[in-house]
Amino acid sequence: MQQDWSKTQRGNQSKILGAASLVAIMLGLPVQATAQHAPPQKAIPSASVSKQWLLGIGDSAQSPQQELKLLQSVVNAVQLRSGGQWRVKQALLQPGTYLLEAPALLKSNLLTDIDVAQLISGVPGVVFSHPNYILKHAQQAVVPSDSEFASRQSEYLGAGTYAALNMPKAWGFARGSADQVIAVLDSGVLYGHPELKGRLLPGYDFVTLASPKTGSPEAGVIASAGSNDGDGRDADPSDPGDAPPQGSVCPGSMQAESSFHGTAVASMAVAQAFNGGMVGVDWNVKVLPVRVTARCGVATVADIVDAVYWAIGANRSGSNIPSNPNPATVINLSLAAEAGLFQRCPAASSDSLLTAFAEARRRNIPVVASAGNSGGRLGFPAACPGVIAAGAVTSAGEYASYSSRGRQSNSLTISAPGDSEGFFLAAGNSGFTDAGRFGQPNPNGHNLRMIQGTSFSAPMVAGVLSLMRSIQPSARVEDLERILGQTAKPLASQSQESCGQPGLLGLFGGGNSCQCVNGVCGPGVIQPVPAIQALLAAQGGPLVNVAHSRVYTGNPVVAVDSLAQGAGGSGPLIYKWEQVKGFPVGLSGVSETAVRVVSGLSNNVVELKLTVSDAQTNQSRSNVVRLVASEVNEQTFSSQVSGVGDGGDSPRAAVSASEGVESSSGPSADAGQLSATSSGGGGGGSLDWIGLVGMVMLLRVLGSQSK
Secondary structure, three states, X not given: OEEOOOOOOOOOHHHOOOHHHHHHXXXXXXXXXXXXXXXXXXXXXXXXXXXXXXXXXXXXXOOHHHHHHHHHHHHHHHHHHHOOEEEEEEEOXXXXXXXXXXXXXXXXXXXXXXXXXXXXXXXXXXXXXXXXXXXXXXXXXXXXXXXXXXXXXXXXXXXXXXXXXOHXXXXXXXXXXXXXXXXXXXXXEOOOOOOOOOOEOOOEEOOOOOOOOOOOOOOOOOOOOOOOOOOOOEOOOEOOOOOOOOOOOOOOOOOOOOOOHHHHHHHHHHOOOOOOOOOOOOOOOEEEEEEOOOHHHEEEHHHHHHHHHHHOOOOOOOOOOOOOOOOOOEEEEOEEEOOOOOOOOOOHHHOHHHHHHHHHHHOOOOEEEEOOOOOOEOOEOOOOOOOEEEEXXXXXXXXXXXXXXXXXXXXXXXXXXXXXXXXXXXXXXXXXXXXXXXXXXOOOOEEEEEEEOOOOHHHHHHHHHHHXXXXXXXXXXXXXXXXXXXXXXXXXXXXXXXXXXXXXXXXXXXXXXXXXXXXXXOOOEOOHXXXXXXXXXXXXXXXEEXXXXXXXXXXXXXXXXXXXXXXXXXXXXXXXXXEEEOOOOEEEOOOOOOEEEEEOOOOOEEEEEEEEEEOXXXXXXXXXXXXXXXXXXXXXXXOOOOOOOOOOOOOOXXXXXXXXXXXXXXXXXXXXXXXXXXXXXXXXXXXXXXXXXXXXXXXXXXXXXXX
């Protein structure tokens, strides 16, 4: 891998959002209904009114016919009140949630998003409404580095500094398991990068912003940044680059090159061990790439909401989106929006994204979000209930000056190291710079880079969670949070001594003020070793720890070893290896501490499960290791285990599995619209009432099947 000598600057995300309007929406301020039937007024252009809104109606108990009738009633009422026409662009995977667009609002008093929110919230049947606001990558800089773990990663993964994670000791207890999945909702990934090869699943691209090509923001909080891959939603989550057109910079920042942000984020959690490059926190967990950010690192809430539902296996596809066969066990969201002065969040029932997070939590899937890089209060959604907020600390244990901070009342704020300058080693790409392919990934340009920001603290936390889940897959999110909080290392004493005085009303930090008094920065630095030990002690059972997942060339004989010890008793340990994914292979030594793959590895993806049982305590624990042939395309690979391998000294049971992905096309451009006096036009991505009937009924059926 080559070094990359480029540098990317990121601006303050707060410049992108209309702060005043977003604060009001997110605070859930009390609103009053606007009078109906006022005569239409001449359209008054306003840069502060958003064109797209998310609308939640009714409840999940209503029938498709009831939901359709309510939707029609709500849209009609909104149109009468606003004097304009509203389009239903799409139904989200979230039950009862729709994306609406208002090409023109004719009321002279609708000057801000607050006005529109008051109008919509006063309509009977509306559960929530808010702009399709945007989030951005929480990243600051990119500088070159080499690939040596000892010189570039030991300060935050080793044991030499106050805030170091001491991962070498942690890996003695847990190296992860390939039956765990971290969904990385980001810019997509580079499937060919050697640090991610062998660890990636088929994912999905949820970016709908296929145009315009300028990268300039629209009015209000919506930014049509362009998808940069030439299309809308599809089954290709590979990262096309997020650079603006050559000669341009991104709105609100100085970014002129592609960040390949999702690849960097994923590598912090899962980078391959023992391949000559960097090392990730978890050696076996798989990554589910879910692309949500487009050009300039911009993502809309509508895309993120659908991505969350799809990632957790709650697909209600009425728009040609295939079901996700590999549901996430942890979600990482290295995105942040500066939500305004007060940094408060509404109740989950009044915001689409919080509702999605609540559904993930109900399914026992933790969501980790970066704290943000504003140096002020926690950004959205990290500041919200049910989300684990990841901040950054220096190697000396002080809260990093760029890291946003705040107290979580219903969830956890935890910190991960960022060394004294806040830099991390991560996977990247040099990218093309010629006019024809500016900003696109270079297939020969895979490298390691030094990056900065809480975007990369979050996947460290997600990686530790996946290690814990490999020990106890059914552990409750609440228990994982409690253990992380109880075992965290307090911030260094000098961090509080060096804190400056909070700014006005405690809302602004001055200079390098960290405002970490009274627990504002959470319990401290995440500590994998005591957290893993606490979980082992609480759950009992033997310790089982398979080797790292690997990539192989050809069809060699491969040995996979393990580390195991009993649960405190002196009885013997019983080993059982079995194949759980891939075309059938021949195994030898299935009842020993190491298993050998003697045939069938060529052009195959194989997962082997080791179950260790303690004969004295009658307790057992399992881990899964993944073996991938170098020639395999992980985006399209599918297999079915259907026979018993030979060539070994013991047969293995046959199982069935699939990692295939269906291809589908994203929604087409909208052409129809809903109006108060007609059933709407046919065509494109907008839906007429007949289409809505069928769509809602299909969503109900699929939704009931996914529960």
